[in-house]
Amino acid sequence: MTRHNIPKDHPRANSLKIRANLSDSFDNRIISQFGLIAHGRGEAFDYILGETTTKISLKTIQAATAQLLLSNSVISVNGNSAALCAKNIVKLANLTNSKIEINLFHKSKTRANKISQLLKKHGAKDVYGLNTKYLTKIPGLKSNRKFIDKRGIFLSDVIFVPLEDGDRTEFLKKMNKIVITVDLNPLSRTSVMSDITIVDNLVRVLPEMIKQSKNMSNLSESDLQKITKKFNNKKQLNLILKYMSKRLIDLST
Numbered sequence: 680m681t682r683h684n685i686p687k688d689h690p691r692a693n694s695l696k697i698r699a700n701l702s703d704s705f706d707n708r709i710i711s712q713f714g715l716i717a718h719g720r721g722e723a724f725d726y727i728l729g730e731t732t733t734k735i736s737l738k739t740i741q742a743a744t745a746q747l748l749l750s751n752s753v754i755s756v757n758g759n760s761a762a763l764c765a766k767n768i769v770k771l772a773n774l775t776n777s778k779i780e781i782n783l784f785h786k787s788k789t790r791a792n793k794i795s796q797l798l799k800k801h802g803a804k805d806v807y808g809l810n811t812k813y814l815t816k817i818p819g820l821k822s823n824r825k826f827i828d829k830r831g832i833f834l835s836d837v838i839f840v841p842l843e844d845g846d847r848t849e850f851l852k853k854m855n856k857i858v859i860t861v862d863l864n865p866l867s868r869t870s871v872m873s874d875i876t877i878v879d880n881l882v883r884v885l886p887e888m889i890k891q892s893k894n895m896s897n898l899s900e901s902d903l904q905k906i907t908k909k910f911n912n913k914k915q916l917n918l919i920l921k922y923m924s925k926r927l928i929d930l931s932t
């Protein structure tokens with residue numbers, strides 16, 4: 680199916696449009712075939728959430744945005760996040776003064792170049808992670824995510840890793856990085872190991888982060904620090920798990 684023959688009044692038109700976009704992004708070598716599987720898993724969790732941004736997530740998004748505004752930060756981009764949200768990634772990076780780095784699990788020079796072109800089309804100036812001259816490794820990490828840019832992830836204090844698999848966060852933590860993620864699965868390793876875990880769909884989260892970055896741009900450093908200091912990721916993850924469980928129970932009664 681392409682986006683051109685999705686009936687407007689289809690009850691799941693938006694979801695089908697996103698699928699069509701991802702299918703096109705696979706044909707255009709932006710996402711890998713594994714990215715299509717990852718999207719399906721995300722959709723299943725999103726059904727349980729009710730395909731909405733909860734109050735719990737809004738609070739987590741506020742902490743994540745404050746953390747980005749406060750820090751020397753970088754947004755790590757993979758195939759799925761680029762296909763779903765390239766334009767908003769660039770907007771958020773500009774508003775929070777974050778760098779952008781491409782980091783792929785299923786390493787492919789072609790895909791990395793295509794993702795870079797897409798980000799640049801939306802206004803990104805510097806895209807790190809491509810030039811092998813600047814690449815170094817995350818100590819101990821075996822997967823291809825180990826390759827990081829000396830000017831990007833290596834140098835940054837806060838690493839935003841939306842929508843990714845589970846092996847990198849643990850090693851970024853060993854490098855004393857603060858890790859923020861967006862993952863619809865609250866049980867994933869990335870969700871559990873990150874400092875700030877937004878359990879929500881990246882497609883809804885980035886517009887909210889952009890809105891909140893604008894709202895928070897006048898806050899002082901100490902006000903931003905108050906927001907991040909009182910944030911407790913374990914508590915938020917417990918709340919979202921309870922929210923999802925209650926929704927399932929409510930739906931079954």
Ligand code: PTJ
Pocket residue numbers: 710711713714715716717718719720721722724757758759763782783784785786842843844845861862863864867879880881882
């Ligand atoms: O482009 P690459 O090579 O770097 O590969 C990217 C993928 C996503 C294929 C790779 O990182 C991977 O295999 O990831 P996983 O292990 O499938 O994990 C992806 C996580 O993101 C899962 O927990 C999904 O539930 C979650 N997810 C999927 N879509 C969304 C999402 N979370 C938030 N928003 C989404 N739209």
